[in-house]
Amino acid sequence: MKSLPVFLALTGRAVILTGKGEAADAKRRLLERAGARIVGEGDEAAIAIVADGDDATVARLKARGVLVNATDRPDLCDFTLPAIIDRDPVLIAIGTGGASAGLAKALRQRIEALLPQKLGSLATALYDARAAIxxxxxxxxxxxxxxxxxLAAGGVIxxxxxxxxxxxxLWLAEKGDAAASRFIHISLLSGEPDDLTLRAARLLGEADRIYHAPExxxxxLDRARADAARIRAAAPPADPGEGLSLWLELPR
Structure with a gap:
């Protein structure tokens, strides 16, 4: 991973936009949807989008400490703009680090077709139920x-x-507590992430802690949740702890 995806709260905040034409118009519409206050190069702002490919403009803005997105110039970008699936308040961003906007668009279209239109309503309902949860x-x-x-496949929500x-x-009223603790052994096919089975990839995304052989x-391990504990060990533990724990090892 060569960049860190973030979501910027831009409502009412200044964003510099330079350039004219179709590319600039598209960026303007995107910024307006996000609630940004669009300003010119001479104004104060923390980020800027240079939509006209002007290297001199990029250089001037960077000299001021402004983070810049230069349209179709990934080598000049401090940040890139992803393809977006909008199910407000749920946002799904797909980026390629500027390598191919076309690929990001194609992936967005395929993923968007899979997601219910009411996905945002679920996020809102969970937010409203925080105290009850x-x-x-x-x-x-x-x-x-x-x-x-x-939220799991086939789950109540x-x-x-x-x-x-x-x-x-209905989910809140269900009898019984959270899923019972589990400890699952996974014998990896190889050390290549592309060789992970769908089951192994899913479990890595769900696990609370991951015990793993040194090799x-x-x-x-990077395919696991960011907040999952990674524990290097010579052998599976006798007491792995509560929740979902995994033991990963490579074939002998």
Whole structure:
């Protein structure tokens, strides 16, 4: 990963936009959707979009400490603009680091066709239910496991359901607590991330902690959740802990 994806809150904030034509118009519409206050090169702002390919403009702005996006010039960009799937308040961004806007667009179109239009309503319903969720599961670990179970494929509030938002009260009223703790052994096919099975990739995205043999490479561990604990060990632990724990090893 060569850049860190972030979502900037731009409502009411100044953003420099230079250039004219179709590219500049497209960037203007995007900034307006985000609530930005569009200003010119001479104004004060922390970020800028240079839509006319003017190297001199880019140089002047960077000399002022402004972070710059130069349209179709990834070598000059401090940040790039992704293809966006908008299910407000859910945003899904697809970037290629400026390598191919066409590829990002193609991926966006395919992913967008899979997602329910009401996905944003589920996010809003979960936000509104925060107090009830905390009351239902006071322990943070149990709460996260319950949310994971509810949102899992086939779960009560599976995001792929059109009526998921309406089912949040049903999920809260369910009897029983979060999913039971599990410890799963995974024998990797190789040290290449492309060789991960769909099951292994899914479990890596869900696990609370990952125990792994010393020879498991970072490229595999990077596929896990960012907040999952990584624990190097010579053998699987006797007591892996609560939640979902994995043991990863390469074939002998």
């Amino acid at each position: 905390r009351a239902r599961w006071p322990d943070a670990s149990a709460r996260r496991r319950a949310i994971d179970a509810g 599976d995001p792929m359901r059109d009526d998921a938002a309406d089912r949040v009260p 498991v490479p970072p490229a595999i």
